[in-house]
Amino acid sequence: MPILDYITVSFLVIPLIILVLNNLFSKQFVERINFKLVGVVAILQMALAVAGFSLLSAAHWEDYRFSLLWDWTMEEAGYFAVNSLSLVFLFCIGFVLLVAVLVAKATVEQRKTAFVNLVLTLLLGMNGMVMVRDLFSLYVFLEIVGISSFVLVALFQLETGLEGAFKYLVMSSLATVFILTGLAFVFMQTGSLQYAQAWADWLSVQGTAQLYTYLAFILLISGFALKTGVVPFHSWLPDAHQSANTAVSILLSGIVIKVAGIYGFIVLTKLFPGFPPVALALRILGLLSIVVGALFALRQTHFKRLVAYSSVSQMGYILLGLSSGTTLGFLGAMVHIFNHATFKSTLFTNAAALSAQAGTLELGELGGLEKKMPVTGFSSITAFLSTAGIPPLAGFWSKLLIIMALWKSEAEGFAAVALLASILTAAYFLRLQKKVFFGQLPEKFGAVTEIGGSVKFAELMLSAVNIAVGVGFPLILLFFEGRGLL
Amino acid sequence: MDAVIYLSLGVMLVAGVMAVMLPSMTKSAIALAVASAALGMILYELGGIWAALFEISVCSGLVTVILISAISLSNIDKEELPKVYEDKKRMALLPYVLIAGGVMLVAVALWAGFTLPVADQAANLGTYLRGILWNNRQVDIWGQIIVLLTGAVAVVVLFRERD
Amino acid sequence: MWFCLGSVINLPGFGWEIMMLIIGFLLIIAGAYCIIRTYHLLKIIIGMEIAMKAVTLLIILAGLVNGNLALAQSFVITIIVIEVVVAVVAAGIAVSLYKKYGSMEIRNLRKLKG
Numbered sequence: 001m002p003i004l005d006y007i008t009v010s011f012l013v014i015p016l017i018i019l020v021l022n023n024l025f026s027k028q029f030v031e032r033i034n035f036k037l038v039g040v041v042a043i044l045q046m047a048l049a050v051a052g053f054s055l056l057s058a059a060h061w062e063d064y065r066f067s068l069l070w071d072w073t074m075e076e077a078g079y080f081a082v083n084s085l086s087l088v089f090l091f092c093i094g095f096v097l098l099v100a101v102l103v104a105k106a107t108v109e110q111r112k113t114a115f116v117n118l119v120l121t122l123l124l125g126m127n128g129m130v131m132v133r134d135l136f137s138l139y140v141f142l143e144i145v146g147i148s149s150f151v152l153v154a155l156f157q158l159e160t161g162l163e164g165a166f167k168y169l170v171m172s173s174l175a176t177v178f179i180l181t182g183l184a185f186v187f188m189q190t191g192s193l194q195y196a197q198a199w200a201d202w203l204s205v206q207g208t209a210q211l212y213t214y215l216a217f218i219l220l221i222s223g224f225a226l227k228t229g230v231v232p233f234h235s236w237l238p239d240a241h242q243s244a245n246t247a248v249s250i251l252l253s254g255i256v257i258k259v260a261g262i263y264g265f266i267v268l269t270k271l272f273p274g275f276p277p278v279a280l281a282l283r284i285l286g287l288l289s290i291v292v293g294a295l296f297a298l299r300q301t302h303f304k305r306l307v308a309y310s311s312v313s314q315m316g317y318i319l320l321g322l323s324s325g326t327t328l329g330f331l332g333a334m335v336h337i338f339n340h341a342t343f344k345s346t347l348f349t350n351a352a353a354l355s356a357q358a359g360t361l362e363l364g365e366l367g368g369l370e371k372k373m374p375v376t377g378f379s380s381i382t383a384f385l386s387t388a389g390i391p392p393l394a395g396f397w398s399k400l401l402i403i404m405a406l407w408k409s410e411a412e413g414f415a416a417v418a419l420l421a422s423i424l425t426a427a428y429f430l431r432l433q434k435k436v437f438f439g440q441l442p443e444k445f446g447a448v449t450e451i452g453g454s455v456k457f458a459e460l461m462l463s464a465v466n467i468a469v470g471v472g473f474p475l476i477l478l479f480f481e482g483r484g485l486l
Numbered sequence: 487m488d489a490v491i492y493l494s495l496g497v498m499l500v501a502g503v504m505a506v507m508l509p510s511m512t513k514s515a516i517a518l519a520v521a522s523a524a525l526g527m528i529l530y531e532l533g534g535i536w537a538a539l540f541e542i543s544v545c546s547g548l549v550t551v552i553l554i555s556a557i558s559l560s561n562i563d564k565e566e567l568p569k570v571y572e573d574k575k576r577m578a579l580l581p582y583v584l585i586a587g588g589v590m591l592v593a594v595a596l597w598a599g600f601t602l603p604v605a606d607q608a609a610n611l612g613t614y615l616r617g618i619l620w621n622n623r624q625v626d627i628w629g630q631i632i633v634l635l636t637g638a639v640a641v642v643v644l645f646r647e648r649d
Numbered sequence: 650m651w652f653c654l655g656s657v658i659n660l661p662g663f664g665w666e667i668m669m670l671i672i673g674f675l676l677i678i679a680g681a682y683c684i685i686r687t688y689h690l691l692k693i694i695i696g697m698e699i700a701m702k703a704v705t706l707l708i709i710l711a712g713l714v715n716g717n718l719a720l721a722q723s724f725v726i727t728i729i730v731i732e733v734v735v736a737v738v739a740a741g742i743a744v745s746l747y748k749k750y751g752s753m754e755i756r757n758l759r760k761l762k763g
Contacts, residue, residue, distance in 0.1 A: 012628075019635070067624065068624075068628060070624045072624075074621060076621070076622050077621060077622060077624065078622055078623055078624045078625040078626070079625070080625060111643070114639065114642065114643045117639045118636075118639055118640075118643070121632060121635060121636040121639060124632050125632065125636075128625075128628075128629065128632070132625055134625060136626065136724055136727070137623075137625040137626055137629060140625075140626050140629035140630070140633070140727060140731065141629055141632075143633060143731045143734075143735070144629065144632050144633055144636055146735075147633065147636045147637065147640060147734060147735060147738055148636055150640075150738055150742070151636075151639070151640040151643055151644065151738060154643075154644065154742050154745065155643060157644075157745050157749075159746075159749050159750075159760055160760045160761060162742055162745050162746050162749065163746070163758040163760055163761055164761060165742050166690070166739075166742050166743070166746065166758065167758070167761075169735070169738065169739050169742065170684060170693055170697070173697045173700075173701075173735060173739075174681065174684065174700075176701075176735075177677060177680070177681075177697075177700045177701065177703075177704055180701075180704045180707075180708070180728065181677065181704055181707055183708075184704065184707040184708045184710070184711045185707075185711070187708065187711045187712070187715065187721070187724075188602075188710070188711035188714045188715055189715070190715070191715040191716065191717050191720075192717075192720075211598070238761070239761040242761060243760075243761055488665060491665050491669075492665060492668070495665070495668060495669060495672050498672065498676070498702070498706075499672050499675060499676065502676045502679055502680075502699045502702065502703075503679055505695050505699060506679050506680070506682065506683040506692075506695070506696060506699065511689065511691060511692070514692065514695055515695065518695050518698055518699065521699065521702055522698075522702060525702050525705060525706060528669075528706065528709070529705075529709055529722075529725070532709060532713060532718070533718055534709055534712075534718060534721070534722045534725065536722055536726060537705075537709065537721075537722045537725040537726055537729075540725070540726050540729045540730075541705070541725070541729060544729050544730075544733055545698075545702075545729055545732065545733070548733055549698060549732075549733060549736050552733075552736060552737055552740050553691060553694065553695070553736075553740065556691055556740040556743060556744055557691060559744055559747065560691070560743075560744065560747045560752075560753050570688075570752070570754065571687070571688045571689045571692075571754070572688060573687065573688075573689070573692070576686045576687060576688065577682075577683075577686060577687075580679060580682050580683075580686075583678065583682060584675050584678060584679060587674070587675055587678055588671060588675055591671045591674060591675075592671060595667050595670075595671065600667055601664075601666075601667075602664075602666035602667060602670065602710070602714050603714065604664075604666055604713045604714060617719075618719045618720055618722070618723045619723045619726070622720070622723075623723050623727070626723070626727045629727070630727055630730050630731075633730060633731055633734050634730070634734065636734065637733075637734035637737060637738070640734075640737070640738045640741065641737060641741065643741075644738065644741030644742060644744075644745060645741055645744070
């Protein structure tokens with residue numbers, strides 16, 4: 001089907017073309033249009049992902065292979081491929097990118113060309129990551145994502161940004177060492193790193209060679225855990241996400257940790273289904289993240305830092321969903337990935353609005369802004385209710401699916417703790433709401449007004465998505481059932 | 487051939503540990519270059535000629551140049567250096583850690599009777615590196631191109647004076 | 650003389666392959682130790698490089714063991730390219746930090762806490 005060829009290739013070619021265009025013309029000209037161009041790229045990516053998804057499911061194909069300028073039908077040639085999983089990820093990437101660009105219009109005032117360049121390389125890296133079919137290529141694109149993220153955090157060369165970027169870089173390079181060492185052991189025993197290779201043989205290895213298998217698993221899991229920022233590998237995450245420009249924080253928290261980290265876990269669990277140690281490791285990491293992340297979030301005094309710790313906590317739910325090893329849990333994790341992208345983007349967009357209008361993000365200084373900034377307050381409350389899993393908002397459904405999957409796969413204890421941890425989530429967000437939007441309005445905020453323009457639009461759009469997904473979720477469940485997934 | 491590998495491995499380990507332990511940054515960077523060159527030697531001996539070339543020219547050469555220029559940018563008083571960074575004190579434990587780790591690993595290897603049978607490369611002798619890199623790893627080549635683009639953007643951003 | 654050296658070190662059932670594996674692990678430990686303990690920003694980059702050297706060694710070893718050295722070699726070349734770009738970015742961030750604080754001390758990095 002040649003149309004799918006065009007669709008799939010454009011996920012890589014369009015960002016490359018825009019990247020070239022962005023550097024081809026004079027700075028004055030480019031800076032007038034490049035944010036709009038990135039916005040168009042984001043919308044196009046969402047549309048193409050939807051189109052590709054419908055074509056793929058209409059044709060009942062498992063995946064669709066393609067290449068850029070080479071013949072992948074050659075013997076042993078490498079290839080890119082899309083399947084429904086990568087298309088869902090591509091949609092989420094486009095969605096978060098759109099929000100980030102809307103916010104960046106308000107928050108990025110200098111170095112626009114460099115910002116757009118880096119966002120595009122980040123986009124290329126993430127799109128590549130979900131479309132490769134080889135563990136080593138996964139690592140290559142993972143590094144592209146990593147390098148772009150470090151430089152994006154350090155972009156404005158403020159003390160905090162540079163510090164966050166350096167910590168992120170050090171932790172990421174440790175993760176690289178872990179992942180590559182793990183891959184070396186996998187490669188040693190299989191002779192290839194392609195997903196399609198017969199991995200089951202490798203798992204049936206007996207004797208002392210089994211030690212290498214377990215070593216590889218430990219290394220790969222800790223590597224991806226470092227990239228995701230789950231407890232106890234989370235030390236870099238709040239620093240990087242707090243110190244970055246808010247538009248960059250949206251990208252990092254909304255999608256980068258999921259593509260760079262969670263997608264790696266998905267590949268591992270897909271490649272080795274029903275391998276108990278992996279499931280157990282994911283469960284323990286997930287549970288630790290949920291509880292410890294929420295406890296840390298409770299005592300934060302900076303808006304963005306609190307939201308970053310909330311990301312750590314929510315990643316735990318996704319890992320728990322993946323650990324169940326069932327379709328139900330996997331669906332729950334995927335829906336939670338999208339929902340988390342929505343509500344985390346909302347909260348960071350609120351942070352952008354607050355810092356633009358009130359000039360600070362310290363919780364101690366803020367207060368009583370509900371009347372002054374009604375849209376920000378409202379979108380913040382929808383995001384908070386969704387994160388805490390209050391029906392009928394989107395977050396409730398994904399958490400429900402995850403907890404049901406855990407219950408069914410006989411991990412009742414984990415399910416119960418995940419359920420109870422929702423109270424912690426509600427607690428830290430209630431504290432946030434109380435400190436920022438309720439209570440006494442400090443005098444210096446008397447003249448604060450609601451933010452306008454693209455940020456307001458992003459807030460309204462995200463709240464609408466949040467509510468619409470929540471209210472319309474039964475339809476999505478029907479769609480899953482129709483495809484025989486439930 | 488075996489002797490060269492043993493020797494290079496030894497040099498690599500010693501140079502690597504020295505790179506970590508030496509209090510002077512310049513010497514440390516040079517020790518890193520030596521470790522890198524030793525690795526290049528191992529790669530060459532084992533038949534990875536192109537990888538050896540890259541390792542020696544890029545890692546041993548370019549990275550050292552980058553490090554030395556970064557070090558010279560940040561030149562503080564030579565007498566002050568060890569006092570400020572306390573490398574001697576902070577790194578003092580490393581040899582013991584390594585010896586303990588080494589003894590443990592050797593003991594495990596001997597006890598479990600590990601073997602890593604080196605396979606005959608004859609089956610793959612026909613597939614030259616060029617063939618592999620250009621016919622099987624096109625995805626990686628695209629990845630490398632994008633990595634280099636990212637690197638170029640990063641250098642422009644990071645080394646530009648404040649505007 | 651070198652051949653004698655080789656045969657002396659060559660313990661029974663313990664070839665250079667295992668030794669390569671062990672030295673790889675030791676260098677990874679050394680690199681990680683360096684990253685954790687040092688107070689100097691550039692020394693962190695050196696630690697990262699040392700660990701990456703060890704990884705390169707392990708990948709080549711893997712290629713030798715499974716008989717696919719050419720593939721391992723192409724991996725190594727890709728890794729080297731990426732490693733250099735990461736080192737440049739790290740050095741760039743370190744130099745920018747130096748310009749802010751006037752020293753390469755990691756103990757300056759205390760703005761983000763909690």
